[in-house]
Amino acid sequence: MDIQGMLAVAILLPVVAAVLVFLIRQYQLRGLIVIVTAVALIVNSIYFLKLDLPMNFTPDNPIWGTIITVLDYAILLFYIYAGLSLKNWLVLIFALTQIIPLAWWEFGVGASHALEEIKPAFLIDNLAVLMVLVISIIGSLICVYAIRYMYDHEEHKKLEKSRQSRFLFWLVLFLGAMNGLVLADNLMWLYFFWEVTTLCCFQLIAHDLTKEAINNGARALWMNSIGGTAMVAAMIYLYNANGGNIEYLSLSNIIASGGVEAFLLLPVALMCFTGMIKAAQMPFQNWLLGAMVAPTPVSALLHSSTMVKAGVYLVIRLAPAFNPVLGMIVAVCGAFTFFAASVLAISQTTGKRVLAYSTIANLGLIIACAGLRTELAIAAAMLLIIFHAISKGLLFMCAGTIEHQIWSREIEDMEGLAEKAPLTTFITITGMLSMFLPPFGMLLGKWMALEAVYAVPLAAILFVLASAATMVFWAKWLGRLLQVTPKLGKKIESLSLSYSVPLWSLFVGIFVFGIGIAPLYDRFIKFAVDNVIPIQHAFTEGWQIILPDAATALSLEKGVGLLGSYPVLPLFIVFAIAIVLPLLFVKLKPQELRPIYLCGEHAGDVDTDEWYAEADNVSKLELGGYYFESAASEESLNAWVYVIAIALLVIMFSIALGVSL
Amino acid sequence: MPVMLPTIIRNLFGGPATRMYPVQVRDPFEGARGHIEFDDDKCILCGNCARQCPAAAIEINKEKNELVFYPARCIICFVCAEACKKDAVIASNKWRTPYYTKPVEVHVAKAKKEKAKKE
Amino acid sequence: MGIIQTSQVKSPWILHFCNSSCNGCDIEVLACLTPLYDVERFGIVNMGNPKHADVMVVTGPVNYRTARVLKNLYNQIPDPKMVIAVGACASTGGVFHNCYNILGGVDKVIPVDVYVPGCAARPEAIIDGVVLALQKLSKAVGVAK
Amino acid sequence: MAPRTIAPFGPQHPVLPEPIQLKITYENEKVVDVVPALGYGHRGIEKACELNEYPKNIHLCERICGICSCMHGISYCEVVERLWPMEVPPRAKYLRTIWSEMSRTHSHLLWLGLLADALGFESMFMQFWRIREKVLDLLEMTCGSRVTQSVSVVGGVRRDIDDEQKKICIRTLQEVRQEAEALINVLATDPTVKARTVGKGVLTKEQAILLGNNGPHLRASGVKEDCRMLGMQAYGELGFEPVVETDGDCYARALVRARETLQAIDLQLEAFSKMPEGEIYVRPKGSPPANEAVYRCEQARGEVFYYAKGNGTRKLERLRVRTPTFANIPSLLVMLPGSELADVPIIVLSIDPCISCTER
Amino acid sequence: MIENLKEISKDTLLQEVQKFADAKARFVTTVCSDLGDKLEVTYYFNYSPGVDMVALRMVVGKDEEVPSISGIYLTAVLSENEMFEQFGLKVKDMAIDFGGLMLLGKDSPVKPMVKDDAAAGKGGE
């Protein structure tokens, strides 16, 4: 297949499929289309690996440029409409701040003609392909998951009129937009895809049409519109400050400048800011938290494994164009988000909000890595993107599955799930462990990040504190799931195929990628890193990860040989001995069971959780989790978080302005 | 800040205060209430002790000429020793050792028998 | 005797449970832990948790409510276990024999291995009692193996 | 509302030597609600006292509580003596005072040890109990038993303290006072102890009175009230002034008891010096007449209330005992909510609970 | 002889107790005793600070209901529960009602302190 066809499959096929899905109202057929699209996307994305990367592509027909411009304005006009109809002035204002400068620039200044000349339209390098793989594989699995999920969702809500088609329309459409986004090199096109993702995001968050859903959707819309505005500003500046030259309206050219051109720093900072909003970095974390009202596939697809990754993707892309000071401040911004989100996650009582905060935190970590701009840091960022997409996608799907078993999102209600739904719990627990503990990939990424972060000591300290907080909120949730009364002979629940295939695929993915990370890095990820920063060192040795000491930012006179090492295989063997073998072989005989210790007053048999209280009344044991409201709640910390985060942004822009002007 | 430090250092070098029971046994005080014994030779089965015992540890069986004592019930108040006019209840300052099964002491009141014989 | 059997005799952990006791024996049980008597010399530790205990030290007579607790606690102790009834009340009900809410000694509810007499039982007697219980334990595990 | 945890605290719990259950509702570790469950120590002694002949009841009353045993015995004797009414010889009064204070010393040292233990300050616990053993030795020497003294009888006391013993007592008490003073100094100044006790379980003066608190618990809230002020036994002849603290928190309660320990030793020494020679026992005539009497006495834990009603026979018509803890337990319902789980043992201990007293 | 004893009826009880509460007196205890066909209830108060004790006494029939003073003095709740389970004295509106199972267990004797009830020693071996 040639590149043109592959791009068409990656970008246009989802659009076509989306329209089909929207039109077909029959459950099975609709599902089939989604599955076929998913398979096509996955196969197609794997074919990208076979290409001779990197390569450029620009469609021959200029009509595409015109279509995009028209749709651009259509989207922005829709925003205006949305702002007016919802009476949400922020949406309206930030739609206007995009459309007016854009129209003025294209038609007032008359740049529209020149803009059609930007080449190439698409840049297909390893980094882009890596993103395409993440989007196509994980995104498709989530779409498959959504088929059944939405069915159950509406069953439970007892809707009269099915709105599943509409939902799947936006979901599948989004895949195309996302693929376009990561492949685009032309800033105008990038901007267009960016806006499409924002639109999908708005529609999907507001899907349930409750007041809360619409409000939160609108919030996501206006916050991301700020990002869009920043991007428009960046483009206009790039055009005007360069004397009406379109040279720097292409990502590859900005990057190629390598941070030397002083005037480029401001637009880079602006686009970086756009990316940070999309990645829900502090102080813009609220839209992502609000987005959790959406049905869970939305959260899984948009708000953890793909769309928010667009933000970090952009920051990583632009990393070579930072100057060292900007890099440092971006690193601190990211590290601060990592820290603050991890701490705030401790006080969350809703499962999806914990996942959201964890996502924000990890995106912060990735952005911090991008800001560090060393080979090691970028490699860490890449690994984190991959592993985070797998683990978090899985966890969101687990959260959705759990929600459909207990019809609640509250962590408190998940008590003893290990008994009610052992299979789901098993997968969930594995997913959670893979988020923060060795030997899994996320930890490998975090470990590399920590080894790389020393160049910015402030970020290092924030990393350390955040790591500790991360352990706490995951462990609390894990504990909740495990907390059961003594009982034998659990029965395993059955999951529908639409649930279990994506779940098990990602479950297997965690292990396959986790174990095979070294070869994978060597064969593929290494080149993606090279797209950002030239690689000089091999980080692998067989199946192990070995970091030579020269890979750090801090050059030391002493040659000690090794910076660090991560023996992947031995650690997985340890994991197998520690968890898997006991899981298989530790057995408990019924006669060994005893009731729990309730100060000697337990009432009943071994599975009891009741005791005799005052006046011989039987009282039921209740165990609530700890959420440290007084120390870590949003009410007590948000003010601080906002002040510091805004201060950091102000510093970032002052630096960029100071250098540029 | 560590106000307790001098005390524990003194403890460390001053040697333990432990009395190495059962290797070292300190004799109980002279007047300590340890346990009671019965002098069968003196007992006349008057029943003073049994009547005044708060724990009902002593039973008198006049027909069999027996005084039955349940040591496990005894609360060692020594009221019996004070009540006994014949000094048949001997107050000892040694504590009674533990046992696997609750003992029952049967005392045949010899003094009473002799008295009966005389009559 | 194997190492496990030797250890079982050398490391009795205690669960102290006070029924409707008058406290007299309880403070004497506690006094055993203090410097003057220091039962930790024999490896005795007061655990306060039935699941870790080997020896249950019970004081006081059983009343209607503690009978239930006593039975529950006894069942939660893993084998091999010993029960020591400390004091006259725990053995038989003692001075409370005619109180309306008293069932009697501990042996009305659970099997007792060693009785320690006294009111209140002296610390020395309690130590003797534990030693006696351990002798019984060592015989029991010796026979079992 | 934060998620709640509802769990039992007791009857069998390592920090509670005695069985009582508190059904505690927590938010995180903060206590929001407490329901006490009693009945684990109830024996029915009041009824048994009506069934026995009155001299036997001394031993029953002494076993209402093993720690307060000496003063329960004395209180019972005094309330029965008031039925006639009859007067005991002065030396007996002094002896009763000395033994009361001696048992107060041992009880307070025991409590200070338990407090240290609840604070996780094991070495201090050991030291307090090490000192306490000396006091117990004195009790054993003079009364014959370490715990249940059984020295008081209706009409006087059973044993006398001879000069030899008096000398030993005075010497030992002085030693104890010195050692206790040093330890109490540690307790009062150690920052970790202060961090755990200052401001915990605060009761204001008004709250304390309305809740019917008594004893050191009440005095720590700034109420100068002590039944020894009534001047029974020999207290009227000794220079006695109640110990009062004003803060009403656990730290204040600890200080009150610590200072009372020293005061008790001083009172004993004074009583030894003033003790007159003479008889120690007069035999009561006949049976308790049909009369009623009330007697209040300051035990280590607070005011004990004895009510006796005679009917002319050898048995009592009614005996009622209201022990200090019985009146202090309701204050837990006020103090515990709002505290941390870690403070629960300290606050519970701060009333010096004696469950066997409470439930009889 | 009891000093400072005042005879009252159950209707004036709350009124009288309220006077003590206003005077910041401390509640000491209640004493209930069985007079055969009636119950005699005495409430003791202590003027704090100080050691002056005052008593209120009322005589009620065995099936009569008396008001609870636990609304005024929370601490009376234990005594009132105790009177209920030991003598069967019905107390209305107690702040915490243990339902007759505060001190007694489910299997314990009922109303053990009542005279005609022969609740003699069940204990012993």
Place this chain on the structure above:
Amino acid sequence: MNQVWIAIIAVVVAPFIGGLLAGIDRKLTARLQGRYGPPILQPFYDFFKLLGKSKIATNRTQFIWLIAYLVFMITCLVFLVLQQDLLLLVFLLGFAGISFVLAGFSTKSPYSHFGANRELMQILSYEPILLLFALAVYAQNGSFMISSIMENSTPLLISLWPVFIALVIALTIKMRKSPFDIATSHHGHQELVKGIMTEISGPYYALVTLTEWYELVLVLGLIALFWSNPLWVGILIALGAFILELLIDNVNARLTGGLMVRICWAAALILCVLNILYIYFMRGVA
């Protein structure tokens, strides 16, 4: 091959050292309290006795986490003796800690639950200190490998003494000593009964004991790194720190969880951060 032998020897010998240290701990604590104390070998008696107890349980999952706790602790020790990555060692130690917490959580028992939550607070307290220790070592040596510490001739203690103090605080938590013995207590009466251990009994309790011995050796080993050339000085320092802990245990009351987190974060932030920044700037100047 040589390395395998070192690892095996370490895994076999460590529990003996740990048990012996635990015995010394109990004996010395007793002496500090004016008691005679148990025999030095008492921990071994306890261990073997527990092995011989009958198994009772409330939950199966608990055992899996306990085994994970042990296995990961042993792995940490192997990492130490094979002079592997210090940072990864700390993360592995984190897994061990989390396993223990999950063991506590995996039964619906109130005291186990309280204990697990408090253990989490402990992790929150000491984890930053350990991670910052690794960072400080890196600041000093330019590598996270323990082998680099061993090769370095200048002892870490000279430049990293503030971190050492912070690590002693972490050691107090790890050894579960007063004032920070809040999650489970080895002796004495606690409001949490036995915290996480409440539902763990018999042979599995023995497993936890074994793990604690490994942990003790591991943490003392980490402290010994502060004077790695010659190592015997480091070992002496570690033993000194061990005895210091016993003294601290006996002169302090137990504090609450909140205070512990505050003290540790303050110590971690102030001592470690100043130390790291100092080294950082000194290097910048040079």
